[in-house]
Amino acid sequence: MENKDIHLIEHLDELRQRIIKVVSAFILFFIGAFIFVQDIYNWLIRDLDGKLVVLGPSDILWVYMAISCVFAIAATIPIAAYQTWKFIAPALTKDESKVTLRFIPGLFILFIFGICFGYFVLFPIVLGFLMSMSAGQFKTMFTADKYFRFIINLILPFGFLFEMPLAVMFLTRLGILNPVRLARARKLSYFVLIVVSILITPPDFISDILVIIPLLVLYELSVTISKVVYKQRLVNEVTV
Structure with a gap:
């Protein structure tokens, strides 16, 4: 002790x-x-x-x-x-x-x-x-x-927020995240990103849309990166 x-x-x-x-x-x-x-x-x-x-x-x-x-x-x-x-x-x-x-x-x-x-x-x-x-x-x-x-x-x-893909890649590489979890959390993630975009933009619809679209693209890019890294991780585990 x-x-x-x-x-x-x-x-x-x-x-x-x-x-x-x-x-x-x-x-x-x-x-x-x-x-x-x-x-x-x-x-x-x-x-x-x-x-x-x-x-x-x-x-x-x-x-x-x-x-x-x-x-x-x-x-x-x-x-x-x-x-x-x-x-x-x-x-x-x-x-x-x-x-x-x-x-x-x-x-x-x-x-x-x-x-x-x-x-x-x-x-x-x-x-x-x-x-x-x-x-x-x-x-x-x-x-x-x-x-x-x-x-x-x-x-x-x-x-x-632009560090999201790298963070997802890192967590996938360590086995903490995987594409399946990210896909299941898509609705919740979209909701959180939309709330964030509304909070950081002026109170008008056009500004919100201009911010929401890049954030959602970033999330989908993160999911795609996670799939690539996850497949590579599985290949490395099989090889070892």
């Missing part, structure tokens, strides 16, 4: 150290992004006619911190994944440990791809649609706070 307590304390201490490393990396990346935040801000508003409005000094600080935070999250993902791998590696087999390590670069790449999809593809469509509704009816004036909240709420979830 005493040995178990000591073992648990050692695990908790290791977990604490790895969390500290991840948080420290996030802070460093945040500071680095904040140094260049004005250049990033100018690039993000390059297509806007005129300047954004702020209602107080705190809005300026919030916008700069929000931009820096998104960049810091993106940069911290591979470090957080690596620290997670280091923590669980002793419980994995040698083969599982190697496979898990290979997925870390993919997490970062897919997160960036999701952010880019949200910003370069989805955001202009949604913003253009909303602006067309106000054409000739309202005088449009964007505040910096509202504008960047809208961007972040729209694109940041896509960074994480």
Whole structure:
């Protein structure tokens, strides 16, 4: 009993150290992004006619911190994944440990791809649609706070959601998931993805559809990938 307590304390201490490393990396990346935040801000508003409005000094600080935070999250993902791998590696087999390590670069790449999809593809469509509704009816004036909240709420979830295929591939490779389970959970998964899309988009039907369709395609892509990986896993087991 005493040995178990000591073992648990050692695990908790290791977990604490790895969390500290991840948080420290996030802070460093945040500071680095904040140094260049004005250049990033100018690039993000390059297509806007005129300047954004702020209602107080705190809005300026919030916008700069929000931009820096998104960049810091993106940069911290591979470090957080690596620290997670280091923590669980002793419980994995040698083969599982190697496979898990290979997925870390993919997490970062897919997160960036999701952010880019949200910003370069989805955001202009949604913003253009909303602006067309106000054409000739309202005088449009964007505040910096509202504008960047809208961007972040729209694109940041896509960074994480685009990692779905890789996560499914990883869990299938470890035998935790399989295509049959994913097929059975299709209705529930569709429901969850639809709810997520409604929560992260403006309250209009077109925006919801524009977000729902890519998410459902991502899920079906995940199922297809799971089938391929599952078949390969069965072949490897038979060979062994």
